[in-house]
Structure formats: structure tokens, C-alpha cells
Amino acid sequence: MIPFNKPFIIGKELSYIEEAVKSGKISGDGIFTKKCQTFFEQKYSFPKVLMTTSCTDALEMAAILCDIKPGDEVIVPSYTFVSSANAFALRGAKIVFVDSYPNNPNIDPAEIEKHITKKTKVIVPVHYAGIACDMEEIMNLAHKYNLFVVEDAAQAIDSYYTFSDGTRKALGSIGHFAAFSFHETKNIIAGEGGMIVINDSRYFDRAEIIREKGTNRSAFFRGEVNKYGWVDLGSSFLPSEIISAFLYAQLENLEIIQKKRLEIWNRYQSGLISLQQKGVISLPEIPSYATNNAHMFYIVLNNYEERTGLIQYLKEKDIHPVFHYLSLNKSDFFLADNPEIDIPHSDHFTDCLLRLPFYYELSETEQDRIIELINSYFKVITIS
Template sequence: MIPFNKPYLSGKELDYIQDAVLNQGKLSGNGKYTNLCQNFFNTRYGFKKSLLTTSCTDALEMAAILADIKEGDEVIMPSYTFVSTSNAFVLRGAKIVFADSRADHPGIDEDAIESLITAKTKAIVPVHYAGVACDMEKIMNLANKYNLLVIEDAAQALDNDFTFSDGTKKALGAIGHLAAFSFHETKNIISGEGGLLAINDERFSRRAEIIWEKGTNRSEFFRGEVDKYGWVDMGSSFLPSEMIAAFLWAQLENIDRIQERRIAIWNQYETQLKDWALKNDVMLPFIPENSTNNAHMFYLVCKDVEQRTNLIQRLKDNKVSAVFHYLSLHKSAFYQDKHDGRQLKQTDRYSECLVRLPLYFELSNEQVKMITEVIVNG
């Protein structure tokens, strides 16, 4: 069976974990490997401050606290996303206002956002679906116009860029006020579970570190900035262990090699499926001109749910695991009676018609060829 995903080990993960356990004398986090990883993100992507977290979910929850989300505040985000995007703000008492997806891509319809803004709107949370950039220029212009915060859900978007109309290029996650990344085993760069909060607005830097350390100024104490530490704000145990950071560091050392292979697989899928897709009314992934491609995912959008069901079954019969993705959050059991009743047609289309193909480092060219032949010759 060709699995949908297979975690890739670069070869140094266990060596660095052993170093953390035996030599560093610190397992609880914020040690050697935490600092190596955080400095890497700041240097490579231009984040003003980076804090490793135990998950992207935790990074989003930190962002909601930093944004001072309160009961009755409204937060705009796509309905076609993972539940963590919404949960982080629901936990603070927010009302989630769901936007539809684009017709050409599952990401948020940037042109639909402004009509959803009210006096209660506090933040916009664009989700870079499949790692592909939302139009951050439009979104940041809206945020500036209405004095809103932008929190990028960049769970899938590590190592991807957005180009502004003046030619300026910025890494995804370095544009909004805050951003959250995932290193779950299904992502390009992994640590099993793990995440990152990127802070790009210096207003939030000191408080972020306090929230990260259970609401204490413990980090300042260890840097010698205060003579004792105590409880100074709300917070939680968001900081991962050094073993998670050590695993992640081994991955980051190999990021260029990992990305090169994933992009090659993505390109092979596109080349071998584009004619079939055109003939069968199937949509392939769309990469806007202002976005690069980090090859997080290769998906197909079938013409209807029947075509998708048959395709998934045909692949399964040939020992290939292909899966659909999110169910519309606005129709979920938890949120359907809280939604304002607007139809989100594109969101529902992706929920019913999108299928994801296997994509991982060790997937061979021969396996990709076999998968595409099963699809094309079906």
C-alpha cells in the first residue's frame, strides 16, 4: 500500500535527541535546540521573534490571547480550514464569522472579507491552504483601513513567499502581526507534534514570552533581567521539550533537500495529470502569480462528489491511499446553529470534491507514475 503520508527522517534526529538527553542537562525546553530552531526561523524568514510551541494549535491559542480576544469580538476566517483555526478564538469567547473560499483555490476569498467587517471585528485570520499564499497585500490593506489584527494560519506554509505589487517579497508568516506554523508529521518539516508562533509586531514580543512560560517572567529571570520570577499574566504550558526541538533541528538542517524533492514530486503530478484533468473537468492546484509553491500538498478538485468517491475507491483498489480534507466548519455540529445562514458555495464544493494524493519525501518517481496511471487509465 502506498500511504498518504510517511514521516521522513533526515538521519540526525536521534543523535540530537541523545545529545539533548545526555549532554545538555536540560530537557524541559528553551535550551540549546530551542534556541537553534528559533534563530533559524528569525534569520531565514525575517520573523522579529519566534517561539516554538507544542503544536500549531497552541501557537494559535497564544495568538488569540495576545490579540486580547474577548467575549463578543468577531474574527473573520475561512470555513474551509482545520478546527484549531476556529477553536483558538472560540475559547476566548469570539464569534467566528466565516468567509467563503475562492473559486480557483480553497484559500479565503479576499474580496469577500470587507463586507463581513463590523464594529465588533477584531482580527482577520487568513489560512494559507496547501501552503499557497493568500493575497496578503489585500488583507493587510483592509487591516490597516479598519485597524484590525492579522493572524496568519501558516500551518502548511513554511518556506513559501508572497510578492507584493511593488516587487517586495516576504516569507509567509512574516507579513501579519502574528503567525502560527505546524510541524505535525504530515507537514513538510516535522517534529511529530510541534508548532511555532512568529511575532512580527514588537508590541507583542514581551507578553508572548510570558504567556509561553505559563504566565511567568521566567525567561527574563534566566537572562538575568530580573532577580526573581513570578506570575505576571495569564498563560499556559506552550513550550515544547528540548527533545522535540532537537528532532526539529535535524529537519531544519535538511530543509532545502526536503523541499527540492517535494517540489519535484509536485511537478511530476502536475505534468502527468494536466491533460487528463482538462478532459475530465477536474481542477488541479492553482498557484497565483504572487505566491511561490512549497509543495505541501497536491490535490484534485473533482466535478462532483460521485467522481471523487469513485476516484478514491479506484486508488484504494490499487493500493494507493488518497483522502479528502476538511468538512465545512460553518456546517459542523458545533457551529451550524451559530452561523449567520450565509451560503458558502465554494467552501462546500471543496468539502465535497477535493481529494489529496500521496506526497512525501520518499515517494519515488515510479510510484508517482503508477498513481497517475491509475487515475488516467481508470
């Protein structure tokens, strides 16, 4: 069987976990948590990084930092994971869903501007498949209308955006805040785990307080105050040292992991390009301003029936591809309090996008079998 995903160990994950346990501190903010935070701040020029238990937690922290109140409006792509919206809905925000590009699952800035009102407070661009949204256009809108931007960079580690003046910045360093994931399906994994990036220094101190249950405990441990107490909203967002220890071992091998993932991505691309040329599928498009971090490889079929047929065909051969998001504007939760709205491009990706098996230990032989079977499937349906 070739699964969709497979967690992997590449270096000192287990020895670092043992080291963390033997240190006598496996709760949050120990040596490995600090090592991870320093790694990201130095490599990607993130002004401040705080590790969290998940990307969802990082998004919830961002919602508190944006001071979301009931009635505020938050613009979110319909084609995304529920956390992108849920983090703000929890604070009472009205979620305003907008559409993707027709040829790219990322949020369309032209659609964003159509939905900005006096109540709009935040834009949440989601860098789907690790490919950058058009951040220059989105930041221009944010400045024009005085809005926060929270980058949902769950899939976007080690990916970049190039501005029109040639400046290149890491995804997660452009908006006011950003959230990353280290779930087992991501490029760099820790089972669960995430981080929030704070790009505006005005929010450094408050972010620490929110992450520490609303207390100024972090400042106390640094000797900046002589006692700590409850000073703000917050929750327990700190990951254990065990998560950070596993993650740090992966970070030490980031370049090796990324090189292998790009090889896998390029092999899929070259093996399936002929099907795109025949018009039976579409392959991922990388805009000129974006880099490719090889987070996933997906194909977009022409209709729901062909995708369903291909999933069944591959599963019969012990290969497990998966579809992805269901348009959130059509979710039961949203429709319980909102009228049905038409978001056609999101619906198209919901019905037609298919993710192929993709993980560090996927062999060339396994990948060639997947490519061969996909090509065979379209020969069969063409003949029939």
C-alpha cells in the first residue's frame, strides 16, 4: 500500500526527546522551544516567533491580538481548512468568505476588495500548497483600508514572495501576524505543533502574555517583574519540550528534506504534464512572484465524476490519494446562520482537486507506479 502520508524520522528526533526528558523540564519554553524559535527568527528574519501547540492555536492568538469583537468582519477564502475561519468566529467575528482564482486555490485580491466594508478588520490569506498569495496586492488593500493581515502559512514553511521592486521575503514575514503548522502532513513535522510569527513590535509583549494564559509569567522568568499575575486574555498555547525536541531535529535537516520533496514534486510534474497538454487534468501553477516549497502535489480534474473514478481506481491498486477542503460557505455551521452564497471557483476545487501521495520516504519506484496508473486511468476512460 502507498499511503497519502507517512511520518518520518530523519535525524536526532528520539535522542533529543530523551535529552529533553533527562533535563528535568518537558513543559513549554525549555531549551528546545527556544532553539526552534531562534532558528526561525534567524533563518527567515521573523522579528518574533513563539512556538504553539498547533497552527490553530497560533490563529486563535492572532485573533486576540487583532482585538476581534462581535460584529467585526474577517475576510477568509472559502477554500481553506476550518481553523482559518474558526479562530476568528470564536471571538464573535462575522466570517466573510471570498473566492479563489479560477486557476489557483489562493484567495483573489480582486474578490477581497469587493467584500471590504466599514466593519472589516482582518484579511486572512491562506498560502495554499505553500504557494504565495499575491501579498503585495493584499498588503496594499490592508494599508488602504487600515486592516490587519494574518497569514495562514500552515503549509508555507520555506516559501517566499517576490515584490515588484525585487525584494524577496519569506512567507509569514509580510502580514502583521502569521501562523504555521508542524502537523505530520507538513514538510517539517512534530506530530502536532505550530508557531505564531509577530511582525509588528507593538504586539511582542502582549503575544507572550496571551500565550501564557493571560499572565506576564514570561517577563517574570526573565527577571523583568518581581511577580506575575493575570493581566490580559489568554490560554495555554505552549507546546511541550517533547514536541519542540522532535521539531528541532527536523529543522537541522531542513535543506535535505526540502531537496527531496522538490525532487518528488518535479517527478510528478514531468510524469503528468502530458495529461495536462491533452486537457484531461490541470497541474499546479506557480505564479512568477512565488517559490515552490513542494508542500504537496495536486491535480485538478475536469469534473467530480472523473475525480471519484480516479480515487476508486487508485485505491483498488492500493494507492491512497485524497481530495481536500470542502467549501466553507457550504458548511452546515455557516449555513445555519447565513444564506447560501455562490463561490464557484472554490466549489470547483472542492469537487475536482485531488492530492497525490507525498512524503519524504516516497520512493521513485512507488512514485513511478502512481504516475503510470494515473496515465493508464485516462487511457481507459478515453477508450470507454
